[in-house]
Amino acid sequence: MSYISSLDPQLxxxxxxxxxxxxxxxxxxxxxxxxxxxVMEAQGSVLTNKYSEGYPxxxxxxxxxxxxxxxxxxxxxxxxxxxxxxxxxxxxxxSQANMAAYFAALEPGQxxxxxxxxxxxxxxxxxxxxxxxxxxxxxxxxxxKETQLLxxxxxxxxxxxxxxxLILTGYTAYPRTINFGAFREIADAxxxxxxxxxAHIAGLIAGGAHPNPIPFxxxxxxxxxxxxxxxxxxxxxxxxxxxxxxxKAVFPGLQGGPFDHAIAAKAVCFHEAMQPxxxxxxxxxxxxxxxxxxxxxSQGFDLVSGGTDNHLLLVDLTKKGITGKEAQLALxxxxxxxxxxxxxxxxxxxxxTSGIRIGTPALTTRxxxxxxxxxIAGFMAKVIAGKEDDTLKAKIRNEVRELASKFPLYPxxxx
Ligand SMILES: *Cc1c(COP(=O)(O)O)cnc(C)c1O
Numbered sequence: 001m002s003y004i005s006s007l008d009p010q011l012x013x014x015x016x017x018x019x020x021x022x023x024x025x026x027x028x029x030x031x032x033x034x035x036x037x038x039v040m041e042a043q044g045s046v047l048t049n050k051y052s053e054g055y056p057x058x059x060x061x062x063x064x065x066x067x068x069x070x071x072x073x074x075x076x077x078x079x080x081x082x083x084x085x086x087x088x089x090x091x092x093x094x095s096q097a098n099m100a101a102y103f104a105a106l107e108p109g110q111x112x113x114x115x116x117x118x119x120x121x122x123x124x125x126x127x128x129x130x131x132x133x134x135x136x137x138x139x140x141x142x143x144x145k146e147t148q149l150l151x152x153x154x155x156x157x158x159x160x161x162x163x164x165x166l167i168l169t170g171y172t173a174y175p176r177t178i179n180f181g182a183f184r185e186i187a188d189a190x191x192x193x194x195x196x197x198x199a200h201i202a203g204l205i206a207g208g209a210h211p212n213p214i215p216f217x218x219x220x221x222x223x224x225x226x227x228x229x230x231x232x233x234x235x236x237x238x239x240x241x242x243x244x245x246x247x248k249a250v251f252p253g254l255q256g257g258p259f260d261h262a263i264a265a266k267a268v269c270f271h272e273a274m275q276p277x278x279x280x281x282x283x284x285x286x287x288x289x290x291x292x293x294x295x296x297x298s299q300g301f302d303l304v305s306g307g308t309d310n311h312l313l314l315v316d317l318t319k320k321g322i323t324g325k326e327a328q329l330a331l332x333x334x335x336x337x338x339x340x341x342x343x344x345x346x347x348x349x350x351x352x353t354s355g356i357r358i359g360t361p362a363l364t365t366r367x368x369x370x371x372x373x374x375x376i377a378g379f380m381a382k383v384i385a386g387k388e389d390d391t392l393k394a395k396i397r398n399e400v401r402e403l404a405s406k407f408p409l410y411p412x413x414x415x
Contacts, residue, residue, distance in 0.1 A: 023409045024401050025335040026376060030312035030359020031172070031200060033229045034366065035265075036272060037412060042265035043231050051257045055247060070264045077270035078235055081206055084214050086243035088236045089266050090250050090258040094199045094223035097234035098124040101219045102136065103249035104242055105166055105193045111137040113164035113192070115150075118342040118350065119143045120173040122197065139164050143174075143344050148305040150174070152182040159190040170197035170213070170221075173341055173357050175289075175308040177210060184216040195219045199234075201310055203227025203361065206273040207282020210310060218242055227285065227311055227361045230269025233262045281364060285311045288360040291370035295377030304343050304355065312359040316343045322384055324353030330387040331356075335400035336379060366407040375403065 005012040022034070047070065053060040056068040056075070071089060078087035091097035102112070112132065114125035119142050123130045126138030139162045144151040159167060167190075169183045180196065187194035196213035202222040204210035213220050220237040224230035236246050251258070272278060286309070293307045296315060304314035317327055324340030331338055341357035348354045363372070379396050386392040 019410070019413065024404050025337055026379075026400055026404060027362040028336060028338045028358045028360070028376075030357060030361060031223075031226045032359075033203075033226060033361045034409060035225070035229055035231060035269070037410070038268045038272070039229075039231050039265045042268050043261050045261050045264065047261040047264050048259075050260050052260055053251060053257050055251070067260050070260060070267060071258070074263050074267035074270065077267055077274070078237065081270050081273055082212065082214050082220070082237055084220065084237035085240050086238050086246070088238075088246050088250050089263050090255060091221075091234040091236060092255060092259060092262070093232065094122075094197075094221065094234045095124045096250075096254060097221040097223075097236050098122075098197060099131065100236055100246060100249040100254055101195055101221050102132065102166070103253050104238075104245035105195065105219060106136060108135045109137065110165040111139055111162070112166045112168055113139040113141060113159060113162065114168035115171055115174070116140040116142050116344075118346055119344045120171040121168075122172040122199070125168055125197070143305075145345060148344050149176060150178070152179065152186070155183075156186045156189065159186050159192065163190050164192050166193045166195055168195050168197060170195075170199065170201070172200060173312065173314060175303075175310060175313050176305055177309040178213070180211060180213045180216040193218045195221070197221050199223040200226050200312070203229055203273065203278075204282050204285065204310060207279040209279075209282040209286050219246065224266050224269055227282070228269060228273060229281075229361070229365065230272075231262050231265035233259065233266055235266065284369070285360050285364045288364050288368065288370060288373050289313060292358070292360060292373040292377055295374045296380070299377055299381040301381070311361050312357060314341060314343055315356050315358065316354060317356065317384070318343075318354050320384060322387060323348060324355050325351065326387060327356050327384055330383050330393065331380065333390075333393045334379065334383045334396040335404075336376070336383070363407075366404075366409060368407055372403065372407075 050067050051061045052064045052067045056072045074089040075087045115121035124132045126133045141155050167187045194217050196217040199222050201210050205212050219242050223234045225232045238246050289308045289311050293313050302316040328340045338356045338358045340353040341355045342353050343355040346354050
């Protein structure tokens, strides 16, 4: 960032403050991670200068011989990493990837059956304020009220009654393993397209720490910046039957020129995710989440569904007499970043919420393990019990700083 520092000290001050924030705090938002310097190098490269509307070998601009190599490499690696027939690596973000999937599979007005947003679905899975809820008929399914788990029999019953055009699995706040085979059976029984949005769990899938949806799904969308630990962006994977429709939906359907620098960074990320160390990383994320869950349970917290199988947990704060919003604020003051989140059948609004969502991908990237998870659960319990005690929060903030300093983040970037 040395060029920015001399050219634009005002912007540089904010950027270096953000680096310091990332270094000295505990990043526990489950959709965040710390990508490698190689990923950042690709994103900050001259590839940002190029226009390359179209696809490798079929561009609307000249001078794309090297861009074609980059995009082809990214496509081939994505296909190999997940075992998919086709890959489109151009979507700018997860929301655009989902839009492309709907464009390819549906006509406006047709129906999507997805998980109720307050039970763990994503904005693009049918929120009334999002294009998905405006342009498509949304048929929400719920998690079971008692177990807080997906109830495949209930989902099948609803699907057979409603006959949706597309069934959507893959979530933003569901702490358990998804049975993709069960969804395939339901989709076949009611004649729906099966789409999996693996945005949150793509890294676990790449590393073999969660079952792979590819053999069961017609279309699979993913972000590349969550557990997969790549650049901000997305991909769409599909079967032969959907490959051309997806390509047309992304370009010219939705986007203009691809972000070639981001595509190069995706290629770096897929290469990293193929290495044996990445599988170790993916399994460590899950082990850390389980250790954190156990430690929070022993501190008297309630967890939605009682625990976790993946990278995240949802803490139900109802019994603790604190809302998700209050807990998020108090933890922020202690240097622990989480997000407030509704719990299934929440009685609070999405702005207040009864829960917080916490995840281990970023801390695991820093090298933290089960011992640190236990220590952090202790910090959380103290902060939540003493949410109005400024002295206590300041003391924990110092302990957080000390813990974070033992796991240096981007030491290569200097002060
Ligand atoms: C994060 C997420 C997205 C959207 O990704 P953006 O890159 O923020 O647009 C889509 N689906 C799910 C399930 C997600 O968790």
